[in-house]
Amino acid sequence: MSGLEVNGLNKSFGGLTVCKDVTFELGPGDRKALIGPNGAGKTTLANLITGIAPPSSGTIRLDGRDLRGLREPQRVRAGIAKTFQITTLFKRLTVRENIRLGVSERKRQGLKLLRRADGDRATEAEVAELMHQFRLTRHADTTVENLAYGQQRLIEMALTLALHPRILILDEPAAGVPTSENHLIVEAIERLPKDLAVLIIEHDMQLVFKVARSIIVLVNGAILTEGTPREISRDRQVRDLYLGAGHG
């Protein structure tokens, strides 16, 4: 099949199991959210998919191809990209340079020594397009460290999208963003390419219910249930375990 297939994934550190027999699929156009209380293993799962950590057992396939043994940069090139929970942008580079870096590294121009980084017309057009899409054009030549947090989250997404992923993992895209700016993030997610497969890891239930069409609930490293937002909001188990505890 096309898209991401995660099958029977396990991960343990020492005696502690942080990921238990996780199985799910993520196809083109999907908007799936991964929710669960703190310590449920959401970030671990994301790290297993992006290749930062190897699983103890189980398989991850992209378009039917087993990703075992591929490290982070290779998986990025295969089409899996992830935004960071805490921004690790290139703080002293401008917005334009940040995104340009994403585009030029995707195009494998990183070893080109003798032409200007801003001299490739196709690259510049793409950078401009991404800045436009995320409403960043106004800040193009501002260094990232001088921008508000909400804006940095948008750059984060633009930079990741510059890698032309087919699977996009958004790790807490609204973390640290003031509630008043949350709509910026929601709008940005809604404007993502329609055929992109998106997995959103998020705490903020309101945001999840706005953007996700399907929700996976993770508890203690295992999938508790998966369903549409409507099903999840009515699920008694989820209410007790997660929503009840979190919003009680």
Place this chain on the structure above:
Amino acid sequence: MSPNPRRLVPDLVILAAAVGLFFVFPYDLAFLTRILIMVVFVLSLDLVLGYAGIATLGHAAMYGTGAYAAGLFAIHVSADPLLGLAAGAVAGAAIAAVSGLIMMRAHGLTLLMLSIAVAQVLQEVANKARPVTGGADGLRGIRMEPVLGIWEFDFIGRTGYWYAFTVMALVLVMLKVVVASPFGLSARGIHESPARMRAIGTPVYARLVAIYTLAGGIAGVAGALAAQVTSLVSLEVYSFEHSAEAVIMLVLGGTGRLYGAVLGVALFMTVEHLAAAVDPFNWLFIIGALVLGVVFFVPAGLMGVPGALARLGRGR
């Protein structure tokens, strides 16, 4: 992007200074040439340290290897200066590539120690390989042919001066191109956030080795220049002090902006020249105070002073 003529101002200033100094200090050309050679060396360090953020105290490893390679090349193979420079560049790049494979996986203190250890090993190898390198007596008997078969190296050092200046200018121009390229942008990206570079699919380790190798080639050119112009290579080319002083000069001028290397070297070596002539022992007081002063009060180096003043003026 059309070329902006104002961008050429610093280059014209450097050119004018070189011409002016040539006529004002005709008997100090040897010293001025040493400055030019050091500029090449520190420019190479700027690529590694200023742009890619690789903290090293062993940059002399590549300079020294370039110097010995060029010296031996002149004695045993060909006394043509340009071929000698190429030999120095290849040797510097080769040693950087090999040591970079070991070093570029490490960070912080471990990286510093590895960089120092590599230079020390090379110094000791050069010391023990006496039949080849002359050991502690230095490598002697280097005689260069005229540059391009036209300009003979003379006693006062006129040819050496313009030769070194030309090489310095070419290296500066080349580095200006490189730091503005996608490669240069990726070096800055690694400096800012290696984790993010990995997350956008860059093989960071391989890229670092590539940057280090390129810088090694340039440092090798600097060493080769020194060997050719002074007709001597001593063990000092590998010394820790040589590496450390290069770092000091770079930070004094300002890292990651190329012209900082030019400014830092010129200022440091001039002060050293004057102070050491007066009182060589208390020179360390001056350099110690200078270093602390820069680190504490102008952390961005001399190139950062105008910006700091401007911010002060705007009341920020």
Place this chain on the structure above:
Amino acid sequence: MGTILNILVDGVAYGMILFMISVGLSVTMGLMRVINLAHGGFAMLGGAFVHYFGAVLGLPFVAAAAVAIALVVLLSVPMERVLYRSIYRMGELQQVLATIGITFLMIASVNLWLGSSLLPIRLPDSWTGIVDLGFRSLPMHRLIVICVGLAIMAALYLLVEGTRFGIRLRAAVDNRATASALGIDTGRVFALTFGLGAGLAALGGILGAELLPIDAYYPLRYMVLFLIVVAVGGMGSIAGSFLAALALGILQQAVLYLVPDFGTIFFFCCVIALLALRPQGLSGRV
């Protein structure tokens, strides 16, 4: 057989000196996340003071050493307060430069005060003899150095494992922010640790003067050696420093006896191999 024993005795003694000088460096570097190239300066100052009090003023060795160590500690604490406190906040490169600057100032000061020649330290006559252990005779000096080194390791162990200060120190090394949040005055912990480390370095400098002779350029000459102990041992680890110092001491003496011509090359190649294989050092943290 005799050679092996000689290597071991000299190597262990040498290692103990390296341990005394480097342990404070390792702990401060692990604690404050600072790269400090000036630490050898405290060892030199200890030696220079003993030289001055002993050879110039005629004080007996033990008294001279005690005063010297006290002076170094008294000097180091204000230095920590005034200089290092700002250095902790700097980037790696700035730390390297600032501490190189401090090293230069230390060298220049001692040079101005006592000149650039060797500063000999006269040990008590009873230290220069040979002790007969029955199966083997040993130079008294080596024996004293080894005993002092072991005593210091034991004392440090008791200090870190058994006292309130030790608990605070470990907490601060582990996580400075959490330690401050728990109400530990990390500034005080830093200053005390720094002073203790400087004092130990002074002691090592004095006792080790026979192996690492004291002169104004001492801090620069042996800078790399002391830092290598820290890098190999792992920053912030007392046990790691001990192991690394012993291993490097024995290695150094072994190459001196066995491959005298290629000692330095061999030594540094071993260090490179070790650091390449274990970039975090023998033991990560305390």
